[in-house]
Amino acid sequence: MKKDYPVPAGYLERETEVKKSRFIARVAPVGSRDEVKAWLAQAQKDHPDARHICWAYQIGRPGSAAEAAMNDDGEPSGTAGKPILNVIQYKDMGDVLVMVIRYFGGIKLGAGGLVRAYAGAAERVLSAVDRVVRQPVIEARVTLSFADEQPLRHWxxxxxxxxxxxxxxxxVHARVSVPENRAQQFGAFCDAQKLDYSFER
Known part of the structure; x- marks a missing residue:
């Protein structure tokens, strides 16, 4: 069962400049590693000349995330991905990817300067993005016939x-995510359609 937690309401971009380096921060809601890869590919396509595209993501409930990862993309180790992830965790947000695209401005920032710049860029975009609460859902397994699939999708x-x-x-075997407060109605629908179902607790 997945409990409710805040997630980004959608995609947002914010840009900052630190000593002539441009830091373009993007936040996006993600639910899988494939979605992360798709967003990173889009960033690389949008900014092919950027010096670095550093990122971090967290999937699942904040504090007990199912998956989290980060990448410094050529910046000194620990100066980009980790500060971005730290801000994500501090903001207590799940299912979130933050990418920070850097165009080097010719002035070196040093390790401390990089940490502050990447954390600041992540902080700015995460503070600006709207949040929605991911509602608790319960997973159901349903066995049905081909004819039952369309009514199930419609419900x-x-x-x-x-x-x-x-x-x-x-x-046909389907996996369905049902809002917790609709579980009883889902069971009634399956009974009426004579579908074999079970909830995963």
Whole structure:
């Protein structure tokens, strides 16, 4: 069961300048490593001439994240990715990626200056982005026929649930994320449709 926690409401970009170096900070909501890779690829495409694209992300509940990672992208070790991740953790936000794109301005900042610049860029964009609360959801496994798939998807659309995966074999197996407060209604729907289901606790 996933508990509620704040996540970024959407994508946002903020730019700062420190001793002629440009720091372009981007924040984006992410739910998987593939989404992180897609955002990083987009940043590289948008800024092919940038000296560094440093980043950090945290997926899952703040304080007990399922996954977190960081990258200094050529900056001295510990001067970029770690300060960005520290700000993410301080902001108590989950499912979040922060990228800081740097264009070098010709003046070296030193290790302490880099830490302050990257942390400051991350702080600025995370303070500006709107937050939404990720509602608690419960995972369900459903066995159904091909004919039942469309009614299931329709119910999910109407009730804020999502079909996360579907495996097609002799019968169809679906994984569904159901808002915790809709679990009873979901069970009633499955009973009415004569679908075999179970909740993962």
């Amino acid at each position: 999910c659309e109407l009730h804020g649930a999502s079909v996360d995966s579907v495996d097609y074999g002799p019968s």
